[in-house]
Amino acid sequence: MRRVAKALGAAALAVCAVTGLGAGPAGAADGVTLPYPGPDGLVWVNDRVGDGGLVSGGAWSSLPTVLTVACEGGGTVRVTMESQQVEVAAFTVDCPVDTAGVGSATMAPGVVTGSFSVYVDASDESIGWAMNVVQPE
Numbered sequence: 001m002r003r004v005a006k007a008l009g010a011a012a013l014a015v016c017a018v019t020g021l022g023a024g025p026a027g028a029a030d031g032v033t034l035p036y037p038g039p040d041g042l043v044w045v046n047d048r049v050g051d052g053g054l055v056s057g058g059a060w061s062s063l064p065t066v067l068t069v070a071c072e073g074g075g076t077v078r079v080t081m082e083s084q085q086v087e088v089a090a091f092t093v094d095c096p097v098d099t100a101g102v103g104s105a106t107m108a109p110g111v112v113t114g115s116f117s118v119y120v121d122a123s124d125e126s127i128g129w130a131m132n133v134v135q136p137e
Contacts, residue, residue: 032100032128034070042131043118050125053118056133059083061113063135068104070130071095075123079103079131083112095127 033046042065043056059065067089071077073098081089088111093103112135120129 005006008079009076032070032072032130034068034102034130037132037134040134040136041132042135043131045132046130047128047132048120048127050122052120052129054131055115057115057119059112059114059116059133060135061110063137064109065107065112065116066104066134066136067107068102068132068134069093069120070100070102070126071122072100073097073124073127075127077123077127077129078104078121079118080121081105081107081118081133083114083116084114088112088116095122095129 004123018027023084031047034044037044043054045054066077067081069077071093072095075095077093077095079089079093080087081092088104088107091103091105118131118133118135120131122129
């Protein structure tokens with residue numbers, strides 16, 4: 001039953017809104033990617049540029065949640081995550097010019113449940129980024 005619910009969560013990923021939340025472009029970056037998160041993944045977004053984010057659902061309250069963001073292009077990205085309209089994570093990732101910087105936050109079981117949103121605020125609209133949200137069993 002749990003795998004079926006996770007599959008439904010993955011289907012919700014297909015419907016989740018990956019948006020450009022600022023004035024800048026939200027298009028393909030030059031190879032900023034994170035590996036496929038496998039069956040534990042709730043969200044997997046690669047090759048975005050500038051400000052952006054997503055809204056999704058399907059998070060289990062009984063599992064920990066890990067948010068990971070990679071970026072490059074010079075500058076920083078500020079990452080915030082909300083669940084049930086409460087901020088549950090906030091961190092900054094340094095984005096080197098020619099290699100990927102990576103940052104992550106791990107939330108204990110019960111912190112992220114049901115729907116959630118993640119926002120990426122880039123210090124420059126040319127910064128490329130990728131993100132995944134997983135709930136390891």
